[in-house]
Amino acid sequence: GAGVSQSPSNKVTEKGKDVELRCDPISGHTALYWYRQSLGQGLEFLIYFQGNSAPDKSGLPSDRFSAERTGGSVSTLTIQRTQQEDSAVYLCASSSRVSGRADTQYFGPGTRLTVL
Amino acid sequence: GNSVTQMEGPVTLSEEAFLTINCTYTATGYPSLFWYVQYPGEGLQLLLKATKADDKGSNKGFEATYRKETTSFHLEKGSVQVSDSAVYFCALSWDKFYFGSGTKLNVKP
Numbered sequence: 001g002a003g004v005s006q007s008p009s010n011k012v013t014e015k016g017k018d019v020e021l022r023c024d025p026i027s028g029h030t031a032l033y034w035y036r037q038s039l040g041q042g043l044e045f046l047i048y049f050q051g052n053s054a055p056d057k058s059g060l061p062s063d064r065f066s067a068e069r070t071g072g073s074v075s076t077l078t079i080q081r082t083q084q085e086d087s088a089v090y091l092c093a094s095s096s097r098v099s100g101r102a103d104t105q106y107f108g109p110g111t112r113l114t115v116l
Numbered sequence: 117g118n119s120v121t122q123m124e125g126p127v128t129l130s131e132e133a134f135l136t137i138n139c140t141y142t143a144t145g146y147p148s149l150f151w152y153v154q155y156p157g158e159g160l161q162l163l164l165k166a167t168k169a170d171d172k173g174s175n176k177g178f179e180a181t182y183r184k185e186t187t188s189f190h191l192e193k194g195s196v197q198v199s200d201s202a203v204y205f206c207a208l209s210w211d212k213f214y215f216g217s218g219t220k221l222n223v224k225p
Contacts (some may be wrong), residue, residue, distance in 0.1 A: 033213065042218040043160075043205065056212065091160070093212070101148055102209035107160040 002026065004108035006092050012114045013082055021077045021111045025094030031102055032075050034067055035091040037110070043091070049075065050097075082115045089113070118143050122206045122216035129196055130224050137191040137207035137219045139180075147188040147208040149173075149182050154203045154218075163191075163204070196223045 005024040013019050025032050034046040045059035049069040060066070064082075068086055069075040089112050093105040121169035123138040141149065151163040151173070164173030178193045189206060201223045206216040 031212070043215045045215070048212050050212070052156050093160075093213075095209075101146075102211070102213050103148070104150065104162055104165060105152075105207075105209075105213055106162075 001097050004092055004094050006108040006111050008111060009022070009109065010112045012116065014116050015084060016081055018078065018080045019082055019113065021090050023075045023092030023108060025073065025075070026106055029094035031095045031097065031098050032069055033093045033105065034075070034077050035093065036088045037091055038088045043098070084115045087113055087115045118147070118208060118210050118214050118216050120206050120208055120216040122219055125220040126200065126222055127219060128224065131198055132195045135193040135196045135221070136205070137204055139179045139189045139216060141187050141189065141207055141208050143210055145210050150207040150209070151178070151180055151191050152205040152207060154205070156202065160205065164185040198223045198225050
């Protein structure tokens with residue numbers, strides 16, 4: 001079946017502009033995660049959606065970052081007034097839950113954001 | 117709280133050498149444990165997983181055993197290849213996913 005998809009695959013923007021990144025999770029997956037990965041670095045957790053629960057926003061680095069998940073499916077990560085330090089690959093992942101635990105995460109290909 | 121600690125890299129080995137990448141965890145419950153791999157220029161993909169104590173996950177010649185007594189899930193491979201060069205991430209799932217910082221493996225011919 002279809003995997004996690006993300007769009008756009010690449011985004012170049014100017015400092016101060018707003019950007020929206022989209023994630024389409026695997027159908028039926030109740031959990032959706034956003035991560036950021038800077039060049040040569042590890043995964044930085046940003047936000048986590050689980051079903052109809054309030055999202056876990058504990059990883060968002062500033063109030064310029066926000067995310068929505070509509071209808072329990074598609075998610076949009078919005079970065080307002082982008083800064084050069086926002087340049088990174090933004091990864092989305094989705095998973096189901098098994099026996100009360102998060103099951104295997106499946107990652108999308110990522111969106112490479114470059115802020116000039 | 118929940119967290120994952122894995123050995124710092126980079127790890128550099130010659131082809132056919134034995135590989136161990138250490139991973140230990142702290143968890144408030146009974147998590148599942150995972151290893152993910154990221155090949156150069158590619159996305160993250162599941163390498164193997166184990167869902168309960170003493171389970172062994174295996175894939176592509178890699179193995180890891182869920183050790184509750186030592187809270188560990190070390191990744192091993194008996195004979196690495198150049199194509200195994202990648203970044204390896206250990207992770208646990210409980211209420212949500214928690215990833216380690218990643219270990220870069222370089223295999224020289």
